[in-house]
Each structure stands twice: as structure tokens, then as C-alpha cells.
Amino acid sequence: MKTRLTALLKQSMGTLQKQGALPIDLAVNIKLEHTRDNSHGDFACNLAMVLAKPTKRNPREIAQLLIDNLDSDVNIEKVEIADPGFINFFLNPLSQHQVVSTILEKGEAFGKSKLGTGKKVQVEFVSANPTGPLHVGHGRGAAYGATVSNLLGAIGYEVHREYYVNDAGRQMDILATSVWLRYLESCDVQLVFPSNGYKGDYILSIASDIKATHGDLFCSNAQDVFENVPADEPGGGDKEQHIDALIARAKSILSDANYRLIFDAALNSILGDIRTDLEDFGVHYDDWFSERSLMDSGAITKAIDRLKASGHMYEKEGAWWFKSTDFGDEKDRVVIRDSGQTTYFASDIAYHLHTLERGYDIIDVWGADHHGYVPRVRAALQAMGADPSRLKVLLVQFAVLYKNGEKMQMSTRSGEFVTLRTLREKVGSDAARYFYVMRKAEQHMDFDLDLACSESNDNPLYYVQYAHARVCSVMKQLAEKKMSYTPSIGLENLARLTEQQELDLIDSLNRYPEKLSQAALNYEPHQLSYYLRDLANNFHSYYNSHQFLVDDAALCSARLALINACKQVLQNGLKLLGVNAPESM
RNA sequence: GCGCUCGUAGCUCAGUUGGAUAGAGUAUCGGCCUCCGAAGCCGAAGGUCGUGGGUUCGACUCCCGCCGAGCGCGCCA
Structure with a gap:
């Protein structure tokens, strides 16, 4: 009906142009809207007001001309002009009734369209580091990403849902080392757990699982483990240096194969947990894409070579930098460290390139704290000759949690957080999903846990x-x-x-x-x-x-x-x- | 300091991309079950749209300056 009315208006305008009543060279975009107030009819159009300026005529006068030249339509009961120049359409009530039969006929297909037919898009969302269980903060991204995917699918897009697994990098080494240290404790080794290690209870259970299957195989004595390790922060040292040294000790004491075994045990356990958690939340993925696989396949080297070939890379202080400032970023970014290791950013460039090459446009759903990261990714795509408009980043604001009327700080590292699972068990998956998508993503959201849990009946x-x-x-x-x-x-x-x-x-x-x-x-x-x-x-x-x-x-x-x-x-x-x-x- | 996001009823939030008298939920007050489910319906009250300017037929919406909140500004991920 809407397109029908727009067509009628265009036709009327065309007639007036031929008659010379309106100038020929008008580029107006007709806006026809559902009215807010039904005393204004069913649809309202601002055309006459838009035309008033270029023609220097009274909008009401133009509206009248447009109406006079409107072809009649059985569905239109009457057309009125309202201040300050709206053209209001009143439809024959019965013409609207047809929708009932359309709905019953189309069933679950009703409402779907083909706007996005032929377009392939990948939606990447949640992608939390597999260093701990999902907490309620991740829930918002999960619900939002899943729903956006569903919506795009409903209007005809071919949607690929993906979770990017950060299974490489320092955080994962800290995780693996944390698990090993807990394992050692279970072997009765006395040690002081690093302040920067992962302290959640789930680390203990992974460690005890390893103990159960492998016994004392990875045991070592405390003296050996802490040999030449600088002091931790409480001991007057630097916590980062302390944990890095411990990681190095872990790698050196354990063989490569054994370190990898503990690393993978931790990764698989946590990722498996995340997977079932999301499944239970009704969030399904087409693919879980491993960052490590990018390294193994040479995709990272390839992407870096491409940047080098584009002339936007340079070497400084032993590291390789991407000149993202050429594309509006605040500062240039390191891609290869002076140690020769590639950065997280390098992986991400390769990942985005890889996705584009698979034929998908990209939608990244990120936490709002990553907003500063957007320009450099877009810059990299531009440097590699990709159309930057193929990347859309949707930022989801944090949910600020309140418990007992107090703001809660959550930290995976410290092990202090409310898990998504806990929330689901208390209010149910449906209520949680609905609650999360009730507010638009950029809104800072206040999430009162007590209210969500105790009075779940109030959920709209x-x-x-x-x-x-x-x-x-x-x-x-x-x-x-x-x-x-x-x-x-x-x-x-x-x-x-x-x-x-x-x-x-x-x-x-x-x-x-x-x-x-x-x-x-x-x-x-x-x-x-x-x-x-x-x-x-x-x-x-x-x-x-x-x-x-x-x-x-x-x-x-x-x-x-x-x-x-x-x-x-x-x-x-x-x-x-x-x-x-x-x-x- | 610079950048991003935001500021709307007591509270939690919408506002159709610049349209008509700024709307819901919740909380408060008042009505509605002899009737298909009262987890519901109807009504009342509640506002300087953070603030001061600007743009135009018209601004919660766009531009600029302030005030306030959150986040970001690593060879972390």
C-alpha cells in the first residue's frame, strides 16, 4: 500500500511537471509515513512542504494541486491537507483487512522479504577469550549478535554466524600456566599463586581433571619452577614480568608436547563450556574460527606481505609498523614485534582479509571498549585494496551490573563475576534474551541483578x-x-x-x-x-x-x-x- | 589532554533517521472478573528532552560551545 501511494504521488507530480505547474528539475525524495495519530489518517506525506522551498509557493497550495491530480484508488477513502502542509491519506478500512488472509496464507514466512537477496554477510559476535566462562556482560553481545543475524536472514541475506576463537597469544599462555600451577598445588607443591594469574574455581577443576588422567606426569618442585623468576607485585616486583617469567619456566620445564597438552586441555575445557552455554542460550554458530589456524595456514604472513606490497609498512626499532595514520588512524600500529612474533592486530587483519576473500561482507559485534580499534582495522582493509564499506562494526555498550543496589565490577582474571549460566538458571533463557535486546545496543544499560532474578515475572x-x-x-x-x-x-x-x-x-x-x-x-x-x-x-x-x-x-x-x-x-x-x-x- | 558513546517522567527506556499535542513500562492513585486465562484491560497524575547558542516552514533529532557519565588512547588480547 505504501509503495502504491508513493507511486500515485509521483504520478501526480509528473503530471504537474508536464503541465508546467511545477519545475521539471526537481530531485525530491518523497517520504510517506505511517501516522502516529490516526486522526491524521493512515499515511502522511511531506511532499508539498518539501516542494514549497524550490517552487517558492505555499505548501497547502501545492498539496491541493497534487491531490487534484491524484488518480483515484478504491483503497483511498479520502485525502486531506493538514497544517503545515501534510497530505494525509485515509484508507478504506476494509482494504487493510486483507492482511489477515495474507498472514494465514504465508504463515511463518509473513513479514520476510528479499531485500538482501544475493548478499552474503558474516556476523562475528561474542568471541570472548577462552580464558573463563561467559559472564552476564557477554550475554548482551550474544543476544544482540544472534538476533541481528536472525533479522538479516529474515530479509534475505545469506548469513554466516561465526565465533572468532582467540586461541593464541599471551592471555592463553597465562591461562595455561595458571592451570599448571594449580595442578602443581594438587601435587602438594607449595607455591604462591601469581597475582596476575587466573584465579577462578574453574581453573582448579581443569587442573584436577589433568591430575586424574595424567597423574604426577607434569609435576615439578617449587624451587625449580620459581628459579630466576623475578618477584611478584606483592613482593615489590612487577606482576607482568613475574607471570611472563613463569610462562617461560613452564615452557622450559615441560616439553613442548606436554605444555601444549595442558594448554589444549584448558582451551578445550573452557571453549567447550562456552559452546554449550551459548547453545543453551539459543545462540548457534556456523563456524568457530581459530586464530591459531591463521598462523598455521600462513594467512598472517600473506596479509602482512600484502600490506608491505602496498607500501604502508615500515621498520622501526626492530619492529614492523603498519602506517594506519595514512588512513586516519591516530597512530601507527605494530604488526610484527621486535621479537619476531606477530601481534593480535596482525591476526585480525588476516582474519578480516580471509573473510572478505570467502565472499562475505563483515559485521563485527564488539564491546564498546574496543571502539578505538575500529579505525586501524578499517585502515588495514583499505591498504590492502578492499572496500572499507564492506566492514560494519556494531558496538555494544556494557551492561552495568547492580547487586544489592551497588555497582559490581567484574573481572575474569580475579574470578569475580556473575556467569551467564547463573542468570539463565534464575530467569530462564527466554526472559534473558528478551531483556538483553529490549534496549538498543549503544545504550548504556543498567542491569539490576536482584530485580532480574527475584521479580522475573515483571519481564515484559x-x-x-x-x-x-x-x-x-x-x-x-x-x-x-x-x-x-x-x-x-x-x-x-x-x-x-x-x-x-x-x-x-x-x-x-x-x-x-x-x-x-x-x-x-x-x-x-x-x-x-x-x-x-x-x-x-x-x-x-x-x-x-x-x-x-x-x-x-x-x-x-x-x-x-x-x-x-x-x-x-x-x-x-x-x-x-x-x-x-x-x-x- | 585528545577521541568514541551517551544524557528524555521518581526509576528503566522508546521516539519511524528533520514532522503534527515528546511516548511506553515500572512505581503512585482510581476504576474493571456471573463473561474466551486479571501474568490482563481502562483512566489519572507525572517533562525547561543536561545546558547556552545556531541552521529553517518546523529541532529530542543536524552544527558549535559548556556541564556531567561510561569507555578508549600498549611491541595486551
Whole structure:
């Protein structure tokens, strides 16, 4: 309907241009919108006001001309001009009713579109370092990334969901060393655990698993382990130097193979845990991409060579730098350290290049603390000759946690955090998913744990699910009362739906496809959750003011057709949000 | 200090990319179950859209200056 009206307006404008009433060379973009207030009709257009300036004429006058030259359409009941020059379209109410039959016919496909057909996009999200379990902070990225992926899929994109596994680098060495030290403790070795090591309980359990399968194989004495290791911070030393020295001791005491064994045991245990955690949260990936595999495959060398060939690399103080300032970054970045090791940034460049070469545009969902990282990645892509617009970075703000009215600091290192699993066990996956995507991603979010856990019934999700369950309940009543519902009869009698609540509900249903594509194109799942809330509200109002199961069989079927259409749309929307639509609750 | 994100009802947040009288939830107050589920509905009250300028037919939205919050500014990842 919207495109129809736009076409009519364009046509009218064209006619006026031919007549010479309007200049030919007008480049205006017609904006036709659903009205906020239905006293303004169903659609409103600002065309006349936009035209007022270039033509130097009164907008109302132009509006009248446009209306006079508008072709008639059975669906348009009347057209009005309103201050300061809006053209308001009032549609024939019955023309909107058709959506009920469209919904019942298309089912779960209703609302989907082909806007993104032929486009391949990779959404990379969560990608937390496998150094500990996911906490509630990661949950937001997980829910957001998964929903954005679903939305893009619904409008026709070919979506590839990926988790980039940081299974290389210093953090992982610290993790492996932490595990080994805990293992040594379990072998009754007396030692002081490094202040910069990972202290969570899960480290203990990984260590004891290793002990259970390998016995004393990796044992060593404390004297040996701490030989020539500089003091830790509490001992007046530097905690970074201390832990680095311990890593070196671990590698030297254990053989390469044994160090790798402990390293992999830690990695696999934690990553496995993250995987099942996300699965349980309804978040599924097409691929778990290993950073280490980039090193092994030579992809990093290849990417660096490409940067060198582009002339944007230089050597300074023994390291190789990428001249990202050529592309607007604040400072140049090291890619190869003076030690010869490549940096995390080098891996990331290779990873992005690799993804583009696989034919995907890239959407990275990152925590807002990484925003300073965006320019250098984009710069690297540009230097390698890639179109930087193929990379879109979506930043998700942190959720600030409150417990007992106090702000909580979370740290994986210290082992002090609330896990995503704990949250899920308390409020359920559905409520958590919905809660996370209710706010738009850039908003700083206050997350009151006590409220989320104790009063989970207040979660607005239940309001939406309840509407769905109510429709199901009505259909059960129908059977119990031995009444009948014939969809075809209902669809033939849609004209009987003339109550205000019915018109409102139908209006709401008509807006779903547009809302969906808007939410998808803007990467804004919260738009969908707000829509569903609104749809549910229209349904509940209807439910409270009219009886569906009435004796008039034609009217009854028409009403049931309407609420079943409503149920379908609720179901479609909730599915995209990764939330169940229960038949009873 | 520089950069990014943000500031809207007591609280938590929307605001259709510049449109009409700034909206929801929650909390508060008042109504609604002989009736398909009251996890619901209807109503009241609640605002200097951080602040001061600017751009125009029109600004919560765009530009500039302040105030305030969070984050970032490693040869960490």
C-alpha cells in the first residue's frame, strides 16, 4: 500500500511537471509515513512542504494541486491537507483487512522479504577469550549478535554466524600456566599463586581433571619452577614480568608436547563450556574460527606481505609498523614485534582479509571498549585494496551490573563475576534474551541483578507471550464449547470486523513487514521487541472488550481468523528474537 | 589532554533517521472478573528532552560551545 501511494504521488507530480505547474528539475525524495495519530489518517506525506522551498509557493497550495491530480484508488477513502502542509491519506478500512488472509496464507514466512537477496554477510559476535566462562556482560553481545543475524536472514541475506576463537597469544599462555600451577598445588607443591594469574574455581577443576588422567606426569618442585623468576607485585616486583617469567619456566620445564597438552586441555575445557552455554542460550554458530589456524595456514604472513606490497609498512626499532595514520588512524600500529612474533592486530587483519576473500561482507559485534580499534582495522582493509564499506562494526555498550543496589565490577582474571549460566538458571533463557535486546545496543544499560532474578515475572516478555498463550487458550475453549471455526468463512467475513479494537489490531498487523525490515537494516532488534509489545497490547485490549466465541458463526470465524493472524505474527517475531511462543504458561 | 558513546517522567527506556499535542513500562492513585486465562484491560497524575547558542516552514533529532557519565588512547588480547 505504501509503495502504491508513493507511486500515485509521483504520478501526480509528473503530471504537474508536464503541465508546467511545477519545475521539471526537481530531485525530491518523497517520504510517506505511517501516522502516529490516526486522526491524521493512515499515511502522511511531506511532499508539498518539501516542494514549497524550490517552487517558492505555499505548501497547502501545492498539496491541493497534487491531490487534484491524484488518480483515484478504491483503497483511498479520502485525502486531506493538514497544517503545515501534510497530505494525509485515509484508507478504506476494509482494504487493510486483507492482511489477515495474507498472514494465514504465508504463515511463518509473513513479514520476510528479499531485500538482501544475493548478499552474503558474516556476523562475528561474542568471541570472548577462552580464558573463563561467559559472564552476564557477554550475554548482551550474544543476544544482540544472534538476533541481528536472525533479522538479516529474515530479509534475505545469506548469513554466516561465526565465533572468532582467540586461541593464541599471551592471555592463553597465562591461562595455561595458571592451570599448571594449580595442578602443581594438587601435587602438594607449595607455591604462591601469581597475582596476575587466573584465579577462578574453574581453573582448579581443569587442573584436577589433568591430575586424574595424567597423574604426577607434569609435576615439578617449587624451587625449580620459581628459579630466576623475578618477584611478584606483592613482593615489590612487577606482576607482568613475574607471570611472563613463569610462562617461560613452564615452557622450559615441560616439553613442548606436554605444555601444549595442558594448554589444549584448558582451551578445550573452557571453549567447550562456552559452546554449550551459548547453545543453551539459543545462540548457534556456523563456524568457530581459530586464530591459531591463521598462523598455521600462513594467512598472517600473506596479509602482512600484502600490506608491505602496498607500501604502508615500515621498520622501526626492530619492529614492523603498519602506517594506519595514512588512513586516519591516530597512530601507527605494530604488526610484527621486535621479537619476531606477530601481534593480535596482525591476526585480525588476516582474519578480516580471509573473510572478505570467502565472499562475505563483515559485521563485527564488539564491546564498546574496543571502539578505538575500529579505525586501524578499517585502515588495514583499505591498504590492502578492499572496500572499507564492506566492514560494519556494531558496538555494544556494557551492561552495568547492580547487586544489592551497588555497582559490581567484574573481572575474569580475579574470578569475580556473575556467569551467564547463573542468570539463565534464575530467569530462564527466554526472559534473558528478551531483556538483553529490549534496549538498543549503544545504550548504556543498567542491569539490576536482584530485580532480574527475584521479580522475573515483571519481564515484559511475559506480556507478549501471554498474548500468544491467550489465543491458544481461546482455541481450546472453542473445542470445549463444541463450536466451530472455519478459516475460509472467517476470511469471507472480514468486513464484519469493524470494532475500533479490531481496526487497531489490523493496523498493527499491517505494519509488521515494514517494522521487520527496518529493524534488520538498522541492526536494531529493540525495534522488534517494542513492536511486539505494542501488538500484544492491541490484542489484550481487544480481548478485554469483545468476546470472540460468539453465536454469530460468521462473525465468530472472522474474529478467530483475526486473532490467529495475530498469533502468527507474535510467533514470527518472537522466533526472530530467539524466544519461545508457549501455548500456555 | 585528545577521541568514541551517551544524557528524555521518581526509576528503566522508546521516539519511524528533520514532522503534527515528546511516548511506553515500572512505581503512585482510581476504576474493571456471573463473561474466551486479571501474568490482563481502562483512566489519572507525572517533562525547561543536561545546558547556552545556531541552521529553517518546523529541532529530542543536524552544527558549535559548556556541564556531567561510561569507555578508549600498549611491541595486551
